[in-house]
Amino acid sequence: MKKTVKVVGAIIINECDEVLCALRSPKMSLPNYWEFPGGKIEPNESIEDAVIREIQEELDCTIKALQVFNDYTHEYEHIFVNLITVLCELVQGTPNANEHAELRWVSKSQLNKLNWAPADLPAVHELMK
Numbered sequence: 001m002k003k004t005v006k007v008v009g010a011i012i013i014n015e016c017d018e019v020l021c022a023l024r025s026p027k028m029s030l031p032n033y034w035e036f037p038g039g040k041i042e043p044n045e046s047i048e049d050a051v052i053r054e055i056q057e058e059l060d061c062t063i064k065a066l067q068v069f070n071d072y073t074h075e076y077e078h079i080f081v082n083l084i085t086v087l088c089e090l091v092q093g094t095p096n097a098n099e100h101a102e103l104r105w106v107s108k109s110q111l112n113k114l115n116w117a118p119a120d121l122p123a124v125h126e127l128m129k
């Protein structure tokens, strides 16, 4: 049986209506795909706590979680990834790529120009509507 990992992804939108997109580095799994920054939810951790913790760790900044945006499970070759995306607002700091190869603010209409991780595509399409 394939394992399912529960992952949160932060959809951080700025005052210009641009979305913060993160490029997975060559050292990460799923290298060179764009994603919503985030990571695995720990046992007994809430979605809100997980997304705040991951963004603090990965981007050195503080966010507020506003609402769950999308919940989708994608079947990869060896694993199921249940990606829960959360609309977020930056409250302190400037995002810094501690782990990612690149961070980029992208307007919603241009999101489909990036090579997204497959689990992220439903949320990307929803954002573009």
Ligand SMILES: Nc1nc2c([nH]c(=O)n2[C@H]2C[C@H](O)[C@@H](COP(=O)(O)OP(=O)(O)OP(=O)(O)O)O2)c(=O)[nH]1
Binding pocket: 005, 007, 008, 009, 028, 029, 030, 034, 035, 036, 037, 038, 039, 040, 041, 081, 083, 117, 118, 119, 120
């Ligand atoms: N963070 C994140 N991971 C995603 C997305 N889409 C997607 O398929 N994934 C996959 C990649 C990984 O297999 C898994 C999340 O792992 P991760 O490496 O980002 O999480 P983490 O920081 O908690 O990892 P770890 O160091 O504890 O192993 O989910 C996404 O939008 N954001």
